[in-house]
Amino acid sequence: MIHKESIVNLIESYLAENSLFLVDIKVSSENDIEITIESTEVVDIRNCADISKIVESGLDRDLEDYSLTVSSAGLDQPFKVFRQYQKFIGKEVEVVFKNGTKQTAILSGAEEDKIELSFSRLEKVEGKKKRERVEICQFFTLEEIKSTKPFINFR
Numbered sequence: 615m616i617h618k619e620s621i622v623n624l625i626e627s628y629l630a631e632n633s634l635f636l637v638d639i640k641v642s643s644e645n646d647i648e649i650t651i652e653s654t655e656v657v658d659i660r661n662c663a664d665i666s667k668i669v670e671s672g673l674d675r676d677l678e679d680y681s682l683t684v685s686s687a688g689l690d691q692p693f694k695v696f697r698q699y700q701k702f703i704g705k706e707v708e709v710v711f712k713n714g715t716k717q718t719a720i721l722s723g724a725e726e727d728k729i730e731l732s733f734s735r736l737e738k739v740e741g742k743k744k745r746e747r748v749e750i751c752q753f754f755t756l757e758e759i760k761s762t763k764p765f766i767n768f769r
Contacts, residue, residue, distance in 0.1 A: 615641075615643075615645070616641050616645050616647060616673065616678055616680060617641070618639045618641055620672070621639055621641075621647065621649065621669060621672075622636065622639065624668055624669055624672040625649070625665050625668055625669065628664060628665060628668055629651065629665075632653075632661060632664075633653055633654055633655060634651050634652065634653045634657065634661060635651065635652055635653070635654075635695070635697045636649070636650075636651060636695075637650040637651060637652050637687045637694050637695055637698065638650040638694050638695075645678055645679060645680035645681070646680070646681045646683075647669070647680055647681065647682045647683065648683045648685075649665060649669070649682075649683070649684045649685070650685055650686070650687050650694075651665065651684065651685075651686055651687070652686060652687045652695075652697065652698060652701065653686075654697075654700075654701055657686035657687075661686075662684040662685060662686065663684075665684045666682055666684045669682055669684075670682065689763070689764045689766055690763065690766070691763060692761035692762060692763045693761075693762045693763060696724070696726060699721065699724035699729060699762070700724055702721050702764060703721055703722065703723065703724055704720065704721070704722070705720065705721060705764065705765075706718060706719070706720055706721075706764070706765040706767065707719065707720075707721045707731075707762050707763065707764055707765055708762070708763055708764075708765045709729075709731065709754070709759055709761070709762045710759070710760045710761045710762075711754075711758055711759055711760060712757075712758060712759065712760045713758075717731060717733060718733070718765050719731035719732055719733035720732040720733070721762075722751060723753075727755060727756055727757075728753050728754060728755045728756060729753070729754055729756065729759070729762070730751065730752070730753050730754075731750075731751070731752055731753075731754060732749070732750070732751045733749075733750055734747050734748060734749050734750065735747070735748060735750060736748075
């Protein structure tokens with residue numbers, strides 16, 4: 615059985631040298647290995663190919679029969695690690711809370727245990743008949759959040 619730690623050891627220096635970070639490693643009971651990487655800039659197909667070569671050179675096909683997939687984190691996938699939150703500060707995200715509500719907002723800050731969202735909503739303003747759009751900046755703990763992912767706007 616192939617262990618995640620051995621794969622991390624193989625690729626960690628390459629990740630650091632290329633401004634990449636690890637999002638996830640999955641190893642199934644059949645030794646199907648899936649490595650997901652991300653970058654503060656852009657993940658190039660060459661990065662995926664390089665990591666694949668590094669892993670293949672560190673594993674012995676005669677001892678372990680495995681399949682290997684290396685990919686970048688998709689824009690439609692929820693964040694899995696803190697560095698993804700950091701990457702998207704200042705950008706629009708979609709947050710699904712554990713209570714079932716959704717919020718599209720600008721991710722204005724991220725700490726290890728909470729994020730800050732900036733958004734606007736219509737609220738009743740004292741002395742006014744009509745509700746007015748009010749800018750809100752609010753912290754949410756990661757425990758309140760079911761998922762966060764980039765908001766893709768097709769407008």
